[in-house]
Every structure is written in structure tokens, then in C-alpha cells.
Amino acid sequence: MLWETVRLALTAIRRNVLRSFLTVLGVVIGVAAVIAMVTVGQGSSQQVASSVESLGTNVLIVRPGTQIMGPGSRNSAPPFKLADVTALGDLPALEAVAPVVTTSETAVFGNMNRMTSVTGTTAAYLDIGGWELARGRRFTSVEDRTGANVCIIGETVRTALFGATDPTGEKIRLKAISCEVIGLLVAKGAGSFGQDQDDIVIMPVRTVQRRLLGSQDVSTIMMQVAPGVSSDRAIGDIQALLRERRRISLGEDDNFAVMDMKELATMLNSVNAVLTGLLSSVAAVSLLVGGIGIMNIMLVSVTERTREIGIRLAVGAEARQVLMQFLVEAVVLSVLGGVIGIALGLGLAYVAAQFMAIPFTPGLGTILLAFGFSAAVGMVFGFFPARAAARLDPIEALHHQ
Amino acid sequence: MTGPLIELKGITRHYGSGEALVRALDGVDLAIGKGEFVAIMGPSGSGKSTAMNIIGCLDRPTGGSYRFNGVEVGTLDQDQRAILRRHFLGFVFQGFNLLPRTTALENVELPLIYKGQPRAERRARAMDALARVGLQGREHHSPAELSGGQQQRVAIARALASEPMVILADEPTGNLDTKRSVEIMELLVRLNRDAGLTIVMVTHEEDMAAFASRLVVFTDGRVVRDEAVGERVG
Ligand SMILES: Nc1ncnc2c1ncn2[C@@H]1O[C@H](COP(=O)(O)OP(=O)(O)OP(=O)(O)O)[C@@H](O)[C@H]1O
Ligand SMILES: [Mg+2]
Numbered sequence: 320m321l322w323e324t325v326r327l328a329l330t331a332i333r334r335n336v337l338r339s340f341l342t343v344l345g346v347v348i349g350v351a352a353v354i355a356m357v358t359v360g361q362g363s364s365q366q367v368a369s370s371v372e373s374l375g376t377n378v379l380i381v382r383p384g385t386q387i388m389g390p391g392s393r394n395s396a397p398p399f400k401l402a403d404v405t406a407l408g409d410l411p412a413l414e415a416v417a418p419v420v421t422t423s424e425t426a427v428f429g430n431m432n433r434m435t436s437v438t439g440t441t442a443a444y445l446d447i448g449g450w451e452l453a454r455g456r457r458f459t460s461v462e463d464r465t466g467a468n469v470c471i472i473g474e475t476v477r478t479a480l481f482g483a484t485d486p487t488g489e490k491i492r493l494k495a496i497s498c499e500v501i502g503l504l505v506a507k508g509a510g511s512f513g514q515d516q517d518d519i520v521i522m523p524v525r526t527v528q529r530r531l532l533g534s535q536d537v538s539t540i541m542m543q544v545a546p547g548v549s550s551d552r553a554i555g556d557i558q559a560l561l562r563e564r565r566r567i568s569l570g571e572d573d574n575f576a577v578m579d580m581k582e583l584a585t586m587l588n589s590v591n592a593v594l595t596g597l598l599s600s601v602a603a604v605s606l607l608v609g610g611i612g613i614m615n616i617m618l619v620s621v622t623e624r625t626r627e628i629g630i631r632l633a634v635g636a637e638a639r640q641v642l643m644q645f646l647v648e649a650v651v652l653s654v655l656g657g658v659i660g661i662a663l664g665l666g667l668a669y670v671a672a673q674f675m676a677i678p679f680t681p682g683l684g685t686i687l688l689a690f691g692f693s694a695a696v697g698m699v700f701g702f703f704p705a706r707a708a709a710r711l712d713p714i715e716a717l718h719h720q
Numbered sequence: 721m722t723g724p725l726i727e728l729k730g731i732t733r734h735y736g737s738g739e740a741l742v743r744a745l746d747g748v749d750l751a752i753g754k755g756e757f758v759a760i761m762g763p764s765g766s767g768k769s770t771a772m773n774i775i776g777c778l779d780r781p782t783g784g785s786y787r788f789n790g791v792e793v794g795t796l797d798q799d800q801r802a803i804l805r806r807h808f809l810g811f812v813f814q815g816f817n818l819l820p821r822t823t824a825l826e827n828v829e830l831p832l833i834y835k836g837q838p839r840a841e842r843r844a845r846a847m848d849a850l851a852r853v854g855l856q857g858r859e860h861h862s863p864a865e866l867s868g869g870q871q872q873r874v875a876i877a878r879a880l881a882s883e884p885m886v887i888l889a890d891e892p893t894g895n896l897d898t899k900r901s902v903e904i905m906e907l908l909v910r911l912n913r914d915a916g917l918t919i920v921m922v923t924h925e926e927d928m929a930a931f932a933s934r935l936v937v938f939t940d941g942r943v944v945r946d947e948a949v950g951e952r953v954g
Contacts, residue, residue: 323833334821630817633778634831634878635806637799713778717817 321647328648331620332655342616343656345609346696350657350689352602354664355671357685360595362668362677366509367587377544378447378580381557385576396574397565398536401524406564412545412553417444418524419539422531426476426520427492433479437493437520439527440541445471447543455487455502458523466525471502473517491520496530498522509676550579606692609656610700617649617704628708629716642709649701650694657693661686723790724751725885725918726775731784733770733941744770745781746941754885757912757919759929759949762938768922769890771938775920776809776888777801789885806834810879812889816871818863824850824874825859831882849877853907869900876907887911889921893928905931 332339383396401418408416420439425432438444442457455471462469470491477486486500507516528534544553554577561575621628628641665681672679733745745767752758760768773779774786777793778801786793788804796804810831811817818827828846837845850859853873863871872892879887889908893901909931911917923929930949937945 626817627819630819631830631834632802633776633805633811633817635802635834635882637802637834639799640834714773717778717813 321643324643324647325651327644328651331648332652338616339652339655342612343609343652343659345605345612346653346656346693347609347660347663349602349604349606349609350660350693351664351667352605353599353692354661354685354689355667356595356598356602358665358668358679358681359671359675359677360591361682361685362672362680363675364588364591365680366677367584367591377550377553379542379544379550379553379557379577380580381540381542381561381575381577382538383575385572385574398538399540399575400535401537403561403564404537404540406560407540407542407557410553410556410560412548412556413542414545415443415446415543417441417447417541418537419444419541420524420527420532420537421539422527424493424520424531426472426480428480428486428489431480433476433518435473435476435479435518435520437522437527437531439522439524439531441524444521444541447541450507451505453503453505454485455500457502463523464525466523466529468496468498468526468530469501469523470498471504471521472500473504473519473521474506475515475518476520477503493520493522494531496526498526515676550581554579606696610653610696613649613653613697614700614704617645617652617701618707620648621645621704621708624708625711625716625719628711629713629719632711632713633717638709641711642705645705645708646698646701649705650697653693653697653701654690657690657696660693661689664689723787725754725789726750726752726920727785727787728771728775729785731771731774731781731786733767733774733779734782743941745774747784748938748941748943750936750943750946752918752920754918755912755916756934757909757932758921758934758936759932760920760922760936760938761924761926761929762944766938767941768938770941772888772890772920772922775886776811777804806831806882808885810882810884810887812872812875812879812887812892814891814894816863816868816875816895818871818874818878820864821862823860823862824855824866824877827863827874828878828881830878835882846877846881849881850874852880852911853877867900868896869903872896872900872904873907876904876911880911884917886918886920889919891922891924893923893925898927901925901928 381399383398385396399418404416404418407413417440422437423434424437425434441463442460444450445452445457452471453474457471458467458469461467472486472491480486480491481489486503489500490497491500504517504519504521509515524537528536542553542557544550557577558573562573565574567574631641668681669679728748728750731745731748732743735742735744748767748771750771760771762768770779774781777788777796780794789808791804793801793804819830825843825846828849829842832842832845847859850856853876855870855873855877858866858870863874866874876887887908892908893904896904905928908919908921912919919932921928921932929935933948935945935947935949936943
């Protein structure tokens with residue numbers, strides 16, 4: 320009997336394809352929006368999670384200025400120098416410390432070239448950043464100290480310059496430096512902000528400072544907390560040391576900021592969650608509007624089909640069978656809308672994921688939820704019109720013109 | 721159980737109240753036995769359709785007693801009356817009342833859906849009913865593709881399909897020309913005579929009433945004449 324009713328509903332819907340489609344458009348848009356939002360949201364938090372994962376545990380970063388990120392934060396504060404890095408390296412609370420200076424440069428090999436990001440640092444950076452080598456070796460301490468013309472390249476740069484061949488031992492040119500490729504990094508994929516983490520050339524910090532930047536400054540220092548030490552304690556030690564080195568008197572604010580990468584990730588995730596929630600509630604409102612659209616059309620349909628209802632009652636339909644017929648029709652309609660919406664939403668999420676370079680992670684739970692939601696919308700908003708149909712008086716319905 | 725199939729006693733049906741009170745039925749006594757073919761006539765507004773609706777369990781009387789097959793209908797609720805209609809009553813209307821854009825076959829299947837019959841059996845019975853009214857080969861035509869006479873025959877097939885005890889026809893030939901009307905009447909007579917179906921029919925035409933075996937005349941909500949008629953009498 321239920322299957323009969325569903326078939327009947329499909330027939331009624333097919334009879335007026337365009338109207339049916341316009342009716343469910345609200346639900347389509349609502350469901351598509353929810354699916355797209357949630358899928359993109361999940362993808363990007365997975366992204367943040369995996370990029371933090373790849374950083375290794377308990378990574379802290381310190382930068383001059385009062386904020387880790389944001390405009391104008393470095394203007395007034397004095398930059399760090401390599402001596403600060405050395406001093407931090409003596410703190411027992413820290414396992415490893417690496418300076419980071421960055422610039423953009425065109426890397427050239429033969430007639431191939433690529434604009435890439437260049438990071439000047441020490442071998443410790445590979446540990447802190449959780450980088451593995453696919454080939455070759457790390458910088459030696461001598462190379463670190465002297466600023467040798469050597470580099471380790473990321474997968475993206477390798478592909479651009481060397482294709483699939485082994486790059487180690489080859490010499491690439493950056494500005495005036497000709498440097499030997501000594502290592503190739505294992506690919507990491509996209510980072511927290513969707514940037515390509517493998518589009519990178521890593522060189523000894525002194526080489527970059529001297530030959531590319533012409534400056535002794537260190538823009539960021541990355542640190543790994545020693546095992547068994549809480550990051551709060553490590554941050555306290557770092558702050559104390561740096562305040563002393565930067566001669567900040569008591570009562571004055573820090574002119575540098577220490578940030579726990581895990582915290583940063585948590586923060587990013589919560590921003591993410593708030594955004595997803597916000598957009599999802601907008602989507603929920605559009606689902607509501609979609610539901611009202613369905614109710615409206617179902618009411619029209621009941622009026623148009625009053626005589627049909629009369630005929631059905633005359634041949635022996637019970638009120639609840641008429642109710643079921645219209646309720647099922649509303650549910651089938653909105654579930655169809657939901658299915659179209661799910662497909663559309665996944666499509667949008669896929670495009671967005673490509674565009675934002677985040678993983679595309681369609682969740683079965685989300686899909687089932689959207690499906691259930693659209694069925695519920697049909698049920699709730701279809702009930703009133705269906706009840707109106709079931710309450711019709713058979714004689715009046717039969718005489719309806 | 722030898723009582724009449726349909727038994728109305730002192731049936732009244734009032735519409736409105738006070739000044740605007742309309743006594744559509746004003747004390748109707750009528751007993752119809754199994755296998756009868758009754759024609760109901762009377763001036764417009766005399767309560768014929770109102771009486772048919774009450775007999776058909778589509779409406780409830782304001783007062784009086786209506787027993788169908790021994791059951792007091794007044795005590796049944798809306799759904800119980802629906803079930804009674806489904807099993808024992810078939811309707812034929814002046815305006816055919818077929819579902820538009822729905823094939824003849826599907827129209828005839830309609831009451832069987834509510835009887836809960838499986839698809840295959842439904843199909844077979846509906847085909848059979850259409851054959852009985854002479855519409856083989858038209859099963860897949862929609863009402864718009866059929867003539868008025870054919871549409872009314874589909875409606876009769878629909879009434880027949882659920883194998884009812886009574887067929888109630890309110891002006892079944894009202895929209896048809898004389899030739900088609902006579903065909904419909906001959907069909908009803910055949911169903912009455914061969915299948916023993918009880919038929920109650922409202923008509924305005926003496927010629928059509930003559931096909932029945934009994935004539936009941938309404939005036940102002942009362943039965944004013946009730947007599948045996950027709951070619952089969954005497
Ligand atoms: N729903 C209603 N509300 C108010 N009055 C009604 C209603 N239905 C019928 N009536 C009145 O009841 C009376 C009987 O109506 P009914 O339809 O039974 O007449 P009828 O004999 O079938 O007439 P006709 O030959 O024109 O079909 C009429 O006066 C009519 O106006
Ligand atoms: Mg009438």
C-alpha cells in the first residue's frame with residue numbers, strides 16, 4: 320500500500336514537472352548549501368588537523384611584535400638575530416630551535432624555472448617541521464654555520480625543474496647563487512591555509528640572509544618543547560629569556576609573541592566551526608523557506624484536486640488514506656529536492672575543495688542527515704495540507720468545480 | 721435475514737437553521753429489496769440527490785433510521801462508512817467523475833486499491849469489468865479520449881469492479897443523448913437481471929425510468945408515489 324502511494328505521488332509529481340521542480344527549489348538550495356558548507360568545513364578542519372599533525376608535537380613559534388599574525392605587527396618591534404636563536408637553544412625546556420627567514424625567488428635549472436618560496440633555516444627545522452627526506456641528506460652543522468650553497472627542495476619544485484628524475488647532486492640557480500641540491504623532501508600536501516607546502520626550497524639560514532636578503536634579521540623562530548615539559552612552562556621560559564635579551568622592563572608589554580601551533584590550530588578550527596555553523600543556519604533558514612514553498616503548493620494542489628479527493632472518498636478511501644496520499648506526496652517531493660540538493664552540494668563542495676586546495680571529504684553522516692532533514696521538512700510542511708485534504712466532506716468535494 | 725437491503729424510516733435531512741432552514745428530506749420511508757431496480761423521479765430540489773447520498777453513506781441524516789443490510793448506518797463513523805462504501809456500494813454520477821489524465825483501466829482499478837487487492841488481481845478484475853461494459857480495447861484511453869457514453873461506461877465498470885451489492889446512479893444519462901442513454905440503460909438492466917445487482921437510479925426522463933421495475937417519486941422531501949412500472953411488469 321505504501322509503495323502504491325509512493326507511485327501515485329510520483330505520477331502526480333511527473334504530471335507537473337516544472338511546477339514540482341520550482342516547488343522544491345527552496346529545499347534543493349537549502350540542502351545543497353548545508354551539504355556544501357559542512358563538507359567544506361570538515362575538509363578544512365581536517366586540513367588544519369593534518370598540517371598540525373605534520374608539524375610534530377609541541378611546536379612553538381615566536382615572532383617580533385605583539386601578534387603572531389595581522390597587519391603592522393612587526394613595524395616597531397626590533398627583529399630577532401641569530402644570537403637569539405642560539406640563546407633559546409640553551410634553554411633546557413626546548414628540544415630544538417630553528418631560525419626561519421623566508422623570501423620568494425625563481426629557481427632555475429637548465430631551461431626550466433619556477434617561482435618558489437625559499438626558507439633559510441638549520442637542519443633542526445626539518446625535525447620541528449616534521450619533514451622527512453625522500454632522497455639525499457640534511458645540512459651538516461658546518462654547512463649551517465658557514466652558509467654553504469646547498470639546498471633541499473620540495474616535491475613541487477622537483478617536479479617543475481626535474482620532472483621525475485633524481486635532483487640530488489644537480490645544481491640549481493637562485494638569483495646569483497648556484498646551489499647544490501642535497502636532498503628532496505617527502506611531499507606534505509596543502510597546509511592550513513591551503514598553501515602548497517611542497518613548493519619550497521630550504522637553504523642554510525646564513526646563505527639566505529647574506530646572499531638573498533642582505534639582512535641579519537630572523538623573522539620567525541620555531542621551537543620544539545622538550546619531552547615531559549609543558550608548553551606553558553616552555554613559553555614562560557622563552558618569555559623570560561627574551562624579555563631579558565630585549566631589555567623589556569617590568570610592567571612593559573612583550574614586543575614579541577609566542578604561539579603554540581596546537582593552539583593556533585584549535586583557534587583556526589573554532590573559527591572554522593563558527594563560520595560553518597553560521598552559514599549552516601543560513602542554509603537552515605532556506606530549508607524552512609523551502610518547506611513553506613512545499614506547503615503552499617500542496618495547499619494549491621489539494622484545492623485543485625478536490626474533486627479527485629471526492630472520487631477517492633466515494634469509492635471507499637478512508638480519511639487517513641487520503642492524508643497519507645498527500646503526506647507521501649509532500650515527502651517524496653521534498654526528498655527528491657533533498658537528493659538533488661545533496662548532489663548539487665557535493666558538486667559545489669568538490670569545486671570549492673579544488674579551489675581552496677583542501678581535501679574533499681563527503682561525510683555519509685552529513686548526507687544521511689540532509690536526507691532525513693528534507694524528509695522531515697516534507698512531513699512537517701505537508702501535514703497541514705494533507706489534513707485539509709483528509710477533512711474534506713465527500714459530497715462537497717464531489718461537487719467542487 | 722429476509723429484511724430489505726435498504727430501509728429508510730422517517731429520514732430527515734435539514735440544511736441551515738432558523739429562517740434559512742431547508743428540509744431537503746422531510747420524513748422519508750423507503751424500503752428496497754435485494755435485486756430491485758428502482759427509479760427515483762421528482763421535481764428539481766425535491767431531495768432526490770440528498771436521499772441518494774444518504775443511501776450511499778456519503779451523508780448522514782439529521783433524523784430517522786437508515787439500515788443497510790441490517791446495519792444501522794447512523795451509528796457508524798466516517799471511516800466505517802468508507803469501508804461500507806468500498807465493499808457494498810458503487811456510484812455512477814451524472815458528470816462521470818473519472819480521474820482526468822488517468823487511463824480507463826486505472827480509473828476502474830481505483831476502488832480495488834482501497835480494497836487492498838494485489839496489483840495483478842486488480843488488473844484482471846478491472847479488465848473484466850471493462851469487458852462487461854463493452855469497452856475491451858479502450859483500457860488505456862484517458863477520459864479525454866473517450867465519448868460521453870464511453871466515459872459513463874467506464875464509471876459503471878468502476879462501480880462494478882468492487883463487486884458491490886448496490887449501484888447508485890444519480891442521473892447517469894443526464895449528460896448523454898437518447899441513443900447513448902438507452903445503451904446505458906440496457907447495460908444497467910442487464911446487470912440487474914443477470915447479476916442480480918440492486919440498482920437505485922435518479923432520472924428526470926420518463927423513458928429512462930421505464931427501464932426500472934419500480935418508480936419512486938419525491939416531492940418536497942417526501943415520497944409521494946411508489947409503484948411497480950416498466951416493461952417487465954405484467
Ligand atoms: N449542501 C447544501 N446546503 C444547503 N442546502 C442544500 C445542500 N444540498 C442540497 N440542499 C437543498 O436541499 C434541497 C434538495 O436538494 P437535492 O440536491 O437533493 O435536490 P434534487 O432532487 O437532487 O434536485 P435536482 O433534480 O435538481 O438534482 C434543495 O432545496 C437544495 O437547495
Ligand atoms: Mg440531484
